[in-house]
Each structure stands twice: as C-alpha cells, then as structure tokens.
Amino acid sequence: MGMKLLLEKAHVEGIRHFEAYRREGGYRSVEKALKEMSPETIVEEVKKSGLRGRGGAGFPAGMKWSFIAKPEGVPRHLVCNADESEPGTFKDRYLMEFLPHLLLEGLIVSSYALGSHATYIYIRGEYAWIATILETAIAEAKANGMLGNNILGSGFDCEIYVHRGAGAYICGEETALIESLEGKRGNPRIKPPFPAIQGVWMRPTVVNNVETLAAVVPIIIMGGEEYAKIGVGKSTGTKLISACGNINTPGVYEIDMTISVEEFIYSDEYCGGIANGKRLKACIPGGSSVPILPANLLLKTAKGETRYMNYESLSDGGFVSGSMMGSGGFIVLDEDQCIVKNTYTLARFYRHESCGQCSPCREGTGWMEKILWRLENGEGKESDIDLLWDIQRRIEGNTICPLGDAAAWPVAAAIRHFRDEFEWHVREPQEAKRRNYGLAHYADPIHVPVAG
C-alpha cells in the first residue's frame, strides 16, 4: 500500500462532520500553526516541503505564497480554486465530498500564513451538493471555534465563504476565476499585474487548488523537510490521481510519486488493468490538455527507461515523446477507441469553453472542431491533417491565458503520435465508419506481443 497523507481517513464513518474528524486527529495543524508558529515560518515550511501546485501547472506553492504583496491597510485574500473542470479530473470533488474538514483545516492554516481574514472557496456551479457539504462543514467549524473571531485564542480572525460558479471551464484559470468572483464574465486578465499584487477587488490574492491547500495540513504536522522526503526529486509528497476511461477500477487514488505508470495501470491496488480483457492503446496522463501518449511511449520513455508517475518522468522527452503530470486526470483508452473521435470530442470541449477574448483561440478552436468532425465522419481531405497541425501551432503561445495551449496540445500530440490513423480516416472513410483502427504499432510492448 502506498502512503496516504490526504485520503487515509476518507472512509471513517462520519468523517464528513466535525466531531468524527476532530476525534480522528483533525485540526491539529490549526492548533500547531496558530499557537506555535508565525505566518512567516509556515510559508518557510511550505517552501521546504517542495509542494507544487496540484491544479495542473505544478508551480511551487511556497514560492507563490512568498510573492504576495503586503501594502499597509489593504486586505489580502486567499481563494481556493475548486472549479475542477479539466476533463479526466475529479479528485478535488472526492476530497471535498468525503473530507470537507481537511480542506477547511488547510484553508485556515493557509489563511493565517497569508493574512487572509476572508477566504473564498470558488467551486464549480455543477458541484451544487458539494457546496452544501462545505457550508455545513464551515458552520460546524465555526461552532467549534475553528473559524470566526479570535480562533483558539490566537487573535486571528477568519471567515470562509463558498462561492458557486455557473459552468465555465475557463474560471479554473486564476485571473478568470477572480473576475468571476467579482461577478463578471470569466475573461482572463492580462498578467502582469499578477494576482499576488492585484487580485480580487484589486487586492493582493493567492489562488491555490483544493488539493494543494489540503496538503498544507500534513506539511504543518510533519514539517516541510519530512514531507519533502516522500516522493522523488522535485515531485515531493503524495498526489491524487483520478483515473478514468477503459480501466477496471476507475476512481481517485493517492499515490506517492515513486510508482511506475505500468504498476498504476495494471495493479489491483489502482486501476486494475484494462477493462473487458482489452489491450491498452493510449493514455492522457494528466487531464485532457496534456499530450496523449501511445502505450509504448507511456510505459517506457523514448530512451527505454521505465516511466514513473511523477512530474519529471511523465514529462521526460518533452512534447516529442513525453507528456505531463498536469492535474492528475488519468484517461486510459483501450484498443477499440478511435483517436480521431477522442480528439474531436476534446476539440469540441475547448471550442465550447473558449471565452472568446483572443482570436487565435476563439477562431482556432472552432476550426479544429470542424476539421476533426469531418475527418471523423469520412469527409476529410489529406491536407486537413496538415491544416490542423498549422492551426494548433498558431494558437499555442498566442493567447492571454493557457486555454489556447490547452486546446492546441491534445491535437498536436494526436497527430504527432497517431498520424497514420488520421490518414486512414481520409483514405478509407467507409472502412473507418465500420471499424476501429485498432492497436497498430502503438501496442504496449510489455504486455502485448506485436507481430512484425
């Protein structure tokens, strides 16, 4: 069994409520932080822990915290990003649904470290019942002196508010989230100024993912240095992976980042292998935005080394032969899946979610969707494949926010690794409607003997 720092108590009866959570040792980090530590030492511990942002970008959390401006007389805010919307990702939902007090505990300690007296949880609107769970937990924490004025006699005041979004992937981008929190359309802001200087209501703001803030709890309990010993290299601590697609046991798994991709997919402790006795074809290991990898490059790097479930190993080979850890949304495709169709549904997603501010993204996502639709439906031309490649190149890096990149990368990787399947759709449109392309040379060389 892997080490569990976050989900260990997820199935304890009643853990969703304060009493059971407290009885199981909850809120110790609040006691320790508020009674024994200064805000600066907490920031130092988080820096020492090596904790990287769990939302997708992987930016060091302690460093992000240290950027927050502290102008005299201006309130600062911590905002928890619970706008989980990256296809393949459902880990924050799990954490909030089963362990709402763990998130609150991390939020209280982090609010103290950053000097936030009004902290917001921006939760995606569709998670309506989870917003209720969080509000109940907040009321319980307040009734037990963990929120409100003078928490545990420390002199620190803090309120936490739940703010529901209303259906917009883009609001997971921190400046769009801030705009949305201000009651506006979720159009990302041009940076600089960064939120740490001018965020919500032009006040210094830190936006962190749910899992990142929950991870502050074990960091405070065990100390940053001890936390940093878990994992490998710059992938410290544990990571929540939400596994889905054609596997036997989809779900949310907490891993320490030393296990191999192969173990994660085939071990009964995790995904339990490919469903229905099928064979592995491809995988998008970190949420729909990261490059898809064929089985052969997923399990081993281009150099033939074992690939592991951590930030460095998943990105080994760059975009030529690697991918990214991203948000930990692990999407597995079996041999019956069509890469063109999968790429089409993702392109449709990004077209739907583009905020429309930047032309390359607004227009480009629409064209990618249209071209992929006609390729999938047997109406594509040979030149469409190069056209798609050209469009994604012109989106990447040319937009205010990373949604443009997020839309471009899945298309680029699909063409890079599966070009023959795209060409087959053009050459044999009738055949492509009748059957799937199959495994071809993408097969996982460890488990599948490939002829020729």
Next chain:
Amino acid sequence: MIKFSENDLAKVQEIVAHYPDGKQKSALLPVLHMAQDTFGGWLSTETMDYVASLLQIEPIEVYEVATFYSMYHLKPVGKYVFEVCQTGPCMLRGCDDIIQYITQTLGIRAGETTADGLFTLKTVECLGACGYAPMMQLGKYYREHLTKEKVDAIIAECRKTAAELN
C-alpha cells in the same frame, strides 16, 4: 412583477455580506442561481432586471454574465433537465448510446423539450464525474454509471414525482 420572498431577500443580503462593502456585484452568480431556481427554472429579461435592481447594478452587467455561463438557461426549460456529459472520458464509456437512448425514449433531440413540458435534454461538457461515466446532471445532483435501465428508472421517477406534485 416578480419578487423574492422575505426569506429569500434575507438570503440575498446574507450572500451580499460575504463580500466587501460596495462589492455587492460579487453576489451576482449566486443570486442568479437563486433567481433561476425561484422563477421558473430560467432567466427571463424580467428576472435579470430584477436581480440588477437588487444588486444595484446595470441590467447589462447581468445580461453579459447570464449569457457567459452555461448553467443559466435563457429560455424556458422542462421541469426536469437531463444534462448528459459528452466529453472524451464519458465518450470512452459509451455516453453516445445513452444520449441516443434518451433521444429515442423521449422523442426529443439535444436542446429540445418534450411537448408536456416535463423533460429537456441537453448535452454538456465535462462535469467532473469521469470515473463514474456515463453520467448526467439532474437538478442539484449527479446520476452516474448510467445504463439504459437506469435512464428508464430516472424517467419513471420524474414522471411519478411530477404526478404527485400535480
């Protein structure tokens, strides 16, 4: 003239109080959710104008927000809205078959409402339930691991509830 009840108005004030003085516009998304739930399941111009007056902002500030977010309905919908996810991970687990089955069973395409005003079918993009696919949102909750049998049961359940309410 539409109007929130005294209880709901107190709730609006409570939401406004979550944000700094003078930043009551921040309450717009939550208050729009309340308004949609209260006034017929969608946002008419009258409803949006009312929300603008409550928050002391211009109506255009409400319209531009209401048109941006996918959860706000700008035209009437059925009593029960089936919002079926169609993004990649759900597609891999067969959401196309579920959408087709609902289309056949209810005789409506995505975006349409049944003649009796009971059901609306919508296809939506990723709702964060990829491990429990195929799935749909129905009101406040998710219905997951959908099969044709489960869809039948959900439709029957909705019809039963609606009949009881009448």
